[in-house]
Amino acid sequence: MSATDYAVRAEGIQKRYAGKPALDGFDLAVRAGTVHGLLGPNGAGKTTAVRILATLLRFDGGRAEVGGVDVARDPRLVRRRIGLAGQYAAVDQVLTGRQNLEMFGRLFHLGGKRARARAGELLEQFGLVEAGDEGVATYSGGMRRRLDLAASMILAPQVLFLDEPTTGLDPRGRGEVWDAVRALVARGTTVLLTTQYLDEADRLASRITVIDRGRAIADDTPDGLKDRVGGDRIEVVVDAGGGPRGGREGDRPGRGDRTGDGRRGAAGARAGGRPGGGADGGGADVAGRGDRGGGHRTAQAEPRRRVPAPDRTPYGTGGCGMSTADVSLTGPGRRLYWALADCWNVTRRTLTHYRRRPVAIVWQLGFPIVSVLLYGFVFGEAMAVPGDGDYREFLMPGMFASTMAFGFMNTTVAVVTDSTKGVIDRFRSMPMAPSAVASGRGLSDLLVACAELTILAVTALLIGWEAEGGAPAAVAAFGLLLLLRFSLIWVGVWLGLLVPNAEAAGGLYAVAFPLTMISSIFVAPSLMPGWLGPVAAWNPVSSTVTATRELFGQPVSGGTWIEENAVLMAVVWPLVITRCSCRWRCGGSSA
Ligand SMILES: Nc1ncnc2c1ncn2[C@@H]1O[C@H](COP(=O)(O)OP(=O)(O)OP(=O)(O)O)[C@@H](O)[C@H]1O
Ligand SMILES: [Mg+2]
Numbered sequence: 001m002s003a004t005d006y007a008v009r010a011e012g013i014q015k016r017y018a019g020k021p022a023l024d025g026f027d028l029a030v031r032a033g034t035v036h037g038l039l040g041p042n043g044a045g046k047t048t049a050v051r052i053l054a055t056l057l058r059f060d061g062g063r064a065e066v067g068g069v070d071v072a073r074d075p076r077l078v079r080r081r082i083g084l085a086g087q088y089a090a091v092d093q094v095l096t097g098r099q100n101l102e103m104f105g106r107l108f109h110l111g112g113k114r115a116r117a118r119a120g121e122l123l124e125q126f127g128l129v130e131a132g133d134e135g136v137a138t139y140s141g142g143m144r145r146r147l148d149l150a151a152s153m154i155l156a157p158q159v160l161f162l163d164e165p166t167t168g169l170d171p172r173g174r175g176e177v178w179d180a181v182r183a184l185v186a187r188g189t190t191v192l193l194t195t196q197y198l199d200e201a202d203r204l205a206s207r208i209t210v211i212d213r214g215r216a217i218a219d220d221t222p223d224g225l226k227d228r229v230g231g232d233r234i235e236v237v238v239d240a241g242g243g244p245r246g247g248r249e250g251d252r253p254g255r256g257d258r259t260g261d262g263r264r265g266a267a268g269a270r271a272g273g274r275p276g277g278g279a280d281g282g283g284a285d286v287a288g289r290g291d292r293g294g295g296h297r298t299a300q301a302e303p304r305r306r307v308p309a310p311d312r313t314p315y316g317t318g319g320c321g322m323s324t325a326d327v328s329l330t331g332p333g334r335r336l337y338w339a340l341a342d343c344w345n346v347t348r349r350t351l352t353h354y355r356r357r358p359v360a361i362v363w364q365l366g367f368p369i370v371s372v373l374l375y376g377f378v379f380g381e382a383m384a385v386p387g388d389g390d391y392r393e394f395l396m397p398g399m400f401a402s403t404m405a406f407g408f409m410n411t412t413v414a415v416v417t418d419s420t421k422g423v424i425d426r427f428r429s430m431p432m433a434p435s436a437v438a439s440g441r442g443l444s445d446l447l448v449a450c451a452e453l454t455i456l457a458v459t460a461l462l463i464g465w466e467a468e469g470g471a472p473a474a475v476a477a478f479g480l481l482l483l484l485r486f487s488l489i490w491v492g493v494w495l496g497l498l499v500p501n502a503e504a505a506g507g508l509y510a511v512a513f514p515l516t517m518i519s520s521i522f523v524a525p526s527l528m529p530g531w532l533g534p535v536a537a538w539n540p541v542s543s544t545v546t547a548t549r550e551l552f553g554q555p556v557s558g559g560t561w562i563e564e565n566a567v568l569m570a571v572v573w574p575l576v577i578t579r580c581s582c583r584w585r586c587g588g589s590s591a
Helices: 048-051 075-079 095-108 112-125 139-151 171-186 197-204 222-229 331-358 358-380 391-406 408-420 422-426 435-462 473-500 502-505 509-517 532-538 540-551 564-587
Strands: 006-017 020-031 035-041 061-066 082-085 157-165 192-196 207-212 215-219 237-239 262-265 271-274 284-287
Touching: 006 048, 006 192, 006 331, 020 035, 020 048, 020 192, 020 207, 020 215, 035 048, 035 197, 048 061, 048 192, 082 139, 095 112, 095 139, 095 331, 112 139, 139 157, 139 171, 157 171, 171 192, 171 197, 192 262, 197 222, 215 222, 331 358, 331 435, 358 391, 358 435, 391 408, 391 435, 391 473, 391 502, 391 509, 391 540, 408 422, 408 435, 408 473, 408 502, 408 509, 422 435, 435 473, 473 540, 473 564, 502 509, 532 540, 540 564
Parallel strands: 035 192, 035 207, 082 157, 157 192, 237 271
Antiparallel strands: 006 020, 006 061, 207 215, 237 262, 271 284
16 A cells, blocks of 8 residues: 555654653554544543644654645645544634634635535534524533534545544434544545544444554454454553553453553453554554443443434535635735735634623723723822823823733733633644734734724823824824734733633733833833832833823923933834744744
């Protein structure tokens, strides 16, 4: 068989997490146009293998090819050939099911009309028509799973990775997924399906690789595996010491427990594989018994009934008229077009969030108004201003800048939420422009910033503030404020990818608050005590505040270099911040 007969090939893949091997010389060969099962117990390395093959995770050694493309060398091209449904549903919780599918359809470059039609077809196919226009947050776990699978099948990819696609589904849901997989394969898609259910692998897969402790310990047809074990139940038992172990189910405590001395795969036949054993039984001792019931949940979960292959072509290339491989970006013009289109579609998603949850935008826009009124009237008469100016006049540029500065927290929380919910992984496994994930987020945040500034300015004008420097200078001042927000959006994206969860992101406020407030927002640095003055003067936020004060026609005091060159520094600081955070973001990305 030639190399081109294989849609997926992995040789000697090594992956370590904090020095601990998750994949330890993992081999896999998946024939094109087939369903290949990857069967193994909890912690065996199935998800790690899938994430590596889907370009979401870097690996430490070995070689992997998907659709004939080297995963490490050309991950972008691989993404044009694959679809992925990860182990946990990666769908937008705020949008409706239909909006999710339409958004992913647009990001697959179907265009609005076809994306809408495809969303309708998939909702019908996965039994979600009734719930289609309800928010995903109200869906049950099984409904979310079905929506996630539907999203992975918007197009007919060359290779589809399904990580435990039917876990948590009822028998009808499993049947629907199996039908969908068969229909895709009939149209030429290759499916790599990880599962803990032997019956699922048996029904769908023409070949099964059994994985344990990061190594393939058996690789055969389902019948071949069953022949070797004499039944339709395979139980993978790996001795902690590396040697095959005998014994019946329940003959010693700790079996089936990842932390116990032996591990049991949820899949029938005993494969007493040594960690050092190779694939296809090389070094793996596959033995078994004809235990057809035995209380095993996976063997019992579904009656042994062959689900007939569907004779219709409900979706795939027939449904949408194109496959991921058709989404070719040729020429710089076309590439730019799609980068902008993708960016806008990601932006649309955030704007739809605000439409569906207006209270979020009311709070975001209302808070600055309350702040202006509060600080303006509470501090208004009490705060000293250099040169005996009016405090409210002095305060407004500070309020504008602090609103722009704190906005990065929203970006961080949004990115970390997407990251923990798997939405960023889904985006990254798609053929959309990689920059669109961040730039789309950035654009929507920038639009919100424009709305914030407008509302702040109107409120300020109502309480007597005036932009005395004239209209062009005021426009320049608002431009500098947006530039500050723009740069901090990238800090927000970077932090969002760095912090582990939304709670940790909330904790960042404790750091961001003093960093922003030790600036000239409320008090001129020249009036601050000791070392605080110079620190506040060199704070990038201060440069924007001082520059906007100047442009709004207020005399700027202090006379230090940084204050005299505030307009210049209000441009330089954001550029430096943007450059650094984009660099760190690229350095910190996992693939
Ligand atoms: N992000 C991570 N950080 C550290 N260790 C990890 C991480 N992800 C996975 N691991 C470890 O790598 C090993 C393989 O995990 P993986 O999720 O690939 O297993 P799996 O076969 O998919 O298991 P399951 O059936 O439970 O989904 C496990 O020991 C797991 O603890
Ligand atoms: Mg897994």
